[in-house]
Amino acid sequence: MCSEFRVRELVLGIEGLALLRHAMDADEEFLAARLAEIRAFADDSTTDLPDRRKPVSELGAADGYASWSTRYDSLPSAFIEVEEPILHGLLDRGPVGTALDAACGTGRQTAALTARGYRTIGVDQSPEMLAHARRKAPGAEFREGRLEKLPLADNSVDLAVCSLALTHLPDLCAGIGELARVVRPGGRVIVSDLHPFVVSLQGQCLFVHDTGRLAFVRNHRHLHGSYLSAFSAAGLTVRECHEPVFNGRLAPGGYEEYIADAARAAWEGIPLVVIWAAEKTGASAA
């Protein structure tokens, strides 16, 4: 079922979260500022809050990324800023060989892999995202395909990377089983994903659709227990898990910057991303 909500409710939620998270250490000035903003947004008297009455509509991955592809690389993202140094550090380790970048999007990790000498295959469901990836990583090969049925043979790559995409699958096992299938025994699987903390706190990534309306592609929450079960069922042994936290970067130009103090207080110390490094040590249980 597709859902819709308004920016005004998001803003009130962030103000409330800021109060909740700082209930024990907030000073009077902080409390007064939050209450003043809540009053202003609740009675709709703040007319300059960007997009306050705009509906934010859910789109499927195909429609959503077709539109998002044109702006995807143009704005800085806290998720990417905290993820990249750790994930690229993992890419720097281990012997170079053939790599898959699953759900490669505009080719961020594909380019990082080819720059490190990997022969790389990028796969994504979105032809529009792939068009950007082809420009960004001209040395790589690209195939249109789905995480749930990767267009690669069994045991055909040394390394499978999947970044910030498994959250779009309701069933984690479908994606992790496929990553494990295409990696050779002894090969590595590196996954980054939205952290279940942030997804639980309404962590949907908003973007401006071609039509000018705000939109999102649903992020599903996957708890660490679900990842561990999925890795184990797929014959993968977890070697590392990293959970980098919010770095203070707010989405530029939108409602978060308008309530910057509340947003930073709400997200402070919250892990944004989880990064798993695993090795194919066994046979899949499937």
Ligand SMILES: C[S@@+](CC[C@H](N)C(=O)[O-])C[C@H]1O[C@@H](n2cnc3c(N)ncnc32)[C@H](O)[C@@H]1O
């Ligand atoms: C947030 S982007 C991440 C792109 C890239 N991995 C990165 O980290 O920059 C998510 C990508 O997942 C792709 N995607 C979503 N669901 C998918 C599915 N079921 N199969 C293949 N790709 C999918 C989207 O098309 C999009 O390019």
